[in-house]
Amino acid sequence: MKATLISFLLFACGSTCDAQEYSPIKDDFAHTFSIVARDSTTGEMAVGVQSHWFSVGSSVSWGKAGVGVVATQSFINPAYGPRGLELMSEGRNATAALEELVAKDEGKAFRQVAFLDASGEAAAFTGEKCVEAASHLVGRNFSVQANMMLNDEVVPAMEKAFKENHDLPLAERVVKVLQAAQIAGGDIRGKQSAALIVVGAEEVENPWEEKKIDLRVDDHDEPLVELERLLTVARAYEYMNRGDLAMEDGDVQEALEQYGEAQKMFPDNLEMRYWTAIALANDGRLEEALPLFHSIFEEDDNWRTMTKRLPASGLLTVSQEELEKITKR
Template sequence: MTFSLVVRDEATGAFGIVISSSSPAVASRCAHARAGVGVVATQNVTNPALGPAVLDALAAGADAPSALAQVLAGELFPEYRQVTVVDAAGRTAVHSGANSLGINTHREGENAVAAGNLLADEQVITELLDGYSTSSAASMEERLLDGFRAALAAGGEAGPLHSAGMLVVEDVPWPVTDLRVDHSDDPLGELAGLWDVWRPQKNDYRVRGVNPTSAPSYGVPGDE
């Protein structure tokens, strides 16, 4: 019921994820990223605790395959879990349990992993990764959306999508982009619309956190 793409930008070290599902509020359970550490998607029959646990293992020095193996060793139901990881060196890892739903598959690329379950076709995951990696967009967010668009054009999930999210971390401890569509008949369209609103303000909000004395105005009445 979910497909996702987790990536690391080799030039900047930023991490990002785009994810969509027929279930509501998918990003709140399944998208996990930590600046300077890594990015994780936890999906299929989701255990949201796996994401922070893998990130903690990465932060403690494990690489992506070791961190995933370490966390899954303590998971009671690994056969129900689908988990993807990219670490700070761009190494990747993926686990698709035997009870992953419907048509399920994954593809590992350079600094990236795409995976999904209950897919319309396995080609969806190939197009998800290729749509991102061949995008010429300047921002990671737009490249992630290009991957999402390509996956939908290839058929997406077996059923209708209802939620989506996009999470990006860069060089500050908080997400620089964290956009979610929790329930909609057009999650891609609404996520792209949220990005259009957020894009021109993204750096302003970063500056406000780093150095409010040089931050631009809020653009509200009384703010000079």
């Protein structure tokens, strides 16, 4: 990556600046295909993207719960992200917000941008200088867009995949759209990175609550394969988190059910097996827990050491005799 582009990106990421303050550097470009989408049932909104470009998710994808999502690509102007979300949070719909920023942008001929607001309205813009094949398709609750593709079949394939996979959760649906784009030809240069964000339907008070899913594959031979794997892991940990909450509430049976679902998705994960064993022990089902504990300790003895520390924090509620039975070698 050239120094001029690095300087541009560092400067352009300032969220207080308007789009008209940037003009294109006619040298390096960041080309990609992406989707902005909304689940009509849950109201969740997402951005999914893949590119032959390092760490594409750090520049293309933007989202704010209860407000909208933005994908800014081709010759990226990062200001479209924070400024677009700001305008939509002030009451502009996706079309009005995008038109306002494009009108001020001296480099608009090089841009490709898509906005989607919390009502499901989407809007997109593809500048005349975007490298062929470049186009977008906008529908209710989605927009798909791509530039520098191998052929002009990529964008229609994305639209088709979005409509056909309506029964899937939004994140999984977006991954299917990206996979369809790659199958249709994808980026003419190949593939390197991918990203997926999902934000909720309602505005949140705390910034750490903004993204329900935030996954990035910055550099990989098969970024979509890795993105799909990470999404599966993320779903497994959602079950783990629900199990932990059930444990905090004293509902051991619910915790066991949630931990069990997590293990089905990620069976080789020691930690998921471990907290299942802890839940069983806390529920007085020590004989069921012991084989799990012993198999875990055989793979990594550090878990034995940690088990001895848990009673002091209240996370393991067994007698000293039972603790010794669990941790004996």
